[in-house]
Amino acid sequence: MPQLAAHMSSVPESGIRRLFEIALTLDDVNILAVGEPDQPVASHITDAAVSAWRAGETRYTANGGIPDLRRAIVDKLARDNGITAEVEQVWVTIGATQALFQAMGLLLDAGDEILVPDPGYTTFGMNARMLQAVPVPYRLAPEDGFIPDLAQLESLITPQTRVLLINSPSNPLGRVFSTEVLEGLVGLAARHDLWVLSDEVYEYFTFRGEHVSPATLDPDGRVFSVFSLSKTYAMTGVRVGYLVTPPGFAGVMRTVQEAMISCVPTPDQRAAVAALTGPREPVDVALAHYAENAAAAAALLDERGIAYLQPDGAFYLWIDMSHASRGDVASWTERFLLEERVAVAPGSAFGRSGEGWVRVCLAADRARLLDGLRRLPAPGSAARVGDVPSAS
Known part of the structure; x- marks a missing residue:
């Protein structure tokens, strides 16, 4: 039989999805492992999609998206991100996932290196492979407050390095980088003539500090910015995101969009227009809910003596389970799932630096969230998940 391309063996599986699929085979599981908003989609958004279907809007659109949506994105970028862009810089994609892959495909040749955060979202490395x-991980270390160490990051740059990937607000950490940190990162990229790929999927969910788009700090046109409607508007299954390129890429983008997807389904694009131009209240309600969940979760963990990273944004809590996981947090989370019926994401799924940590999604019913956190073993607990009872 023919074989798959040799490089496919280097693409790692998702440790999050593996745990999630185990959870789906079990009864009565409290799933806190997957980044899925628990908020409803606002009615004006669903109404727009339904109207498009009923009006027969099921034909091809331009590769970059329908004009109404691209103009709405241009307006949103100016209003909320401080980014001045032309319509031809905006490309509607099948979620941020396609936008990230599309950008990497434009910027990376075989053998090129891309600097990715560690811990960082799983598909960063998967896409590159x-x-x-x-993918060359740059460590976000607890002793540095999970902020990039620019000297350490610069030491990783080689003649093969082409791209620096930045993710703020961060998945899985919930860290939001300050303007000063982002200026340092963009400046480093400029000194070494690197492209910057900026993942800003959680842009609207900040509890502390303010989200800043790296493109606003870039005078050279080296930043590709990735956005999504999935988390902001609870539209994860609708699959609408967008890539904002520097000027001058319209021709090549038209070609690569045609080769990859042709276009995003029209009813989904109509839903996106409604989301971007409609009332902001559903987003504000979601933000308040996630912030309140974060505060309640932090209070519970403080009470139980479990260490964690106080999130600045996104909707995740990064929790230290090294006292229980014994150097293999992936195996521990699986045992925890089977014994306690609670699914949390192993930190090692996000990179080597995530060993000993777990990611918990805060976008959940508060009672279920707190119940799941109560089941985590605290330091000094009489028994830890997976312990073998004493024979005495």
């Missing part, structure tokens, strides 16, 4: 590029 699928393109036969090399």
Whole structure:
């Protein structure tokens, strides 16, 4: 039989999805492992999609998206991000996932290196490997407050380095980088003539500090910015995101969009227009809910003596389970799921630096969230998940 392309063996599986699929086979599981908003989609958004279906809007659109949506995105970028962009810089994608892959495909040749955060979202490295590029992790360490160490990051740059990937607000950490940190990162990229790929999926969910788009700090046109409607408007299954390129890429983007997806389904685009131009209240309600959940979760963990990173944004809590996981948090989370019926994401799924940590999604019913956190073993507990009872 023919074989798959050799480089596919280097693409790692998702440790989050593996745990999630185990959870789906079990009864009565409290799933806190997947980044899925628990908020409803606002009625004006669903109404727009339904109207598009009923009006027969099921034909191809331009590769970049319908004009109404691209103009709405241009207006949103100016209003909320401080980014001045032309319509031809905006490309509607199948979620942020396609936008990230599309951008990497533009910027990376086989053997090129891309600097990715560690811990960082799983698909950063997966995408690079699928393109036969090399993801090079830069560590976000607890002793540094999970902020990039610019000297350490600069030491990783080689003649093969082409791209620096930035993710703020961060998945899985919930860290929001300050303007000063982002200026340092963009400046480093400029000194070494690197592209910057900025993942801003959680832009509207900040509890502390303010989200700043790296493109606003870039005078050279080296930043590709990735956004999504999935988390902001609870539209994860609708799959609408967008890539904002520097000027001058319209021709190549038209070609690569045609080759990859042709276009995003029209009813989904109509829903996106409604989301971007409609009332902001549903987003504000979601933000308040996630912030309140974060505060309640932090209070419970403080009471139980369990260490965690206070999140600045996104909707995740990064929790230290090294006292229980014994150097193999992936195996521990699986045992915890089977014994306690609570699914949390192993930190090692997000990179080597995530060993000993777990990610918990705060976008959940508060009672279920707190129940799941109560089941986590605290330091000094009489028994830890997976312990073998004494024979005495």
